[in-house]
Amino acid sequence: QVQFVESGGGLVQPGGSLRLSCTVSGMMFRIYAMGWYRQAPGKQRELVAGITSSGSTNYLDSVKGRFTISRDNAKTTVYLQMNSLKPGDTAVYYCNRYPDVSSWGQGTQVTVSS
Numbered sequence: 001q002v003q004f005v006e007s008g009g010g011l012v013q014p015g016g017s018l019r020l021s022c023t024v025s026g027m028m029f030r031i032y033a034m035g036w037y038r039q040a041p042g043k044q045r046e047l048v049a050g051i052t053s054s055g056s057t058n059y060l061d062s063v064k065g066r067f068t069i070s071r072d073n074a075k076t077t078v079y080l081q082m083n084s085l086k087p088g089d090t091a092v093y094y095c096n097r098y099p100d101v102s103s104w105g106q107g108t109q110v111t112v113s114s
Contacts, residue, residue: 001026002024002025002026002027002097002102002103003024003025003026003105004022004023004024004094004095004096004102004104004105005022005023005024005025005105005106006020006021006022006093006094006095006105006106006107006108007020007021007022007023007108008020008021008108009092009093009108009109009110009111010109010110010111011111011113012085012110012111012112013112013113013114014085014086014087014112014113014114015084015085016085016112017081017082017083017084017085018082018085018110019079019080019081019082020036020079020080020082020093020095020108020110021077021078021079022034022036022077022078022079022080022095022105023075023076023077024076024077024078024095025076027097027102029073029076030053030073031053032053032097032098033050033051033052033053033097033098033099034050034051034069034071034078034095034096034097034098035047035048035049035050035051035069035095035096035097035098035099035101036048036049036050036067036069036078036080036093036094036095037093037094037095037096037101038089038091038092038093038094038110039091039092039094039107040090040091040092043091045094046060047060047098047099048060048063048067048080048093049063049067049068049069049080050069050098050099051069051070051071051078051098055071057069062088063082063089066082066083066084066085067080067081067082067083068080068081068083069081078095080093080095082110085110085112086112087112087113088112089110089112090110090111090112090113091110092107092108092109092110093107093108093109093110094107094108
């Protein structure tokens, strides 16, 4: 059974930074592309950033230059470094496979507010 455990969210002021972590179990992590997704209240879940098994990355236009996705295959963990946070980044953040998702974890809440 695949499991995703997200952590690192919190309340941060505009312009601040957070680093999200997602530890994965139950699958051969290193062969899968992984993604960070987010869902804001009243909106559909969207892909924020993806990273392939070889380390190639792609980003939602609105986060390019501010967010960085990375992975550590030895720790079966994917990270999302978020800088210059804006109120529009407020959402629950999830990790999952990309593009073919599996079951979702609990996510981690990110709130950007002064």
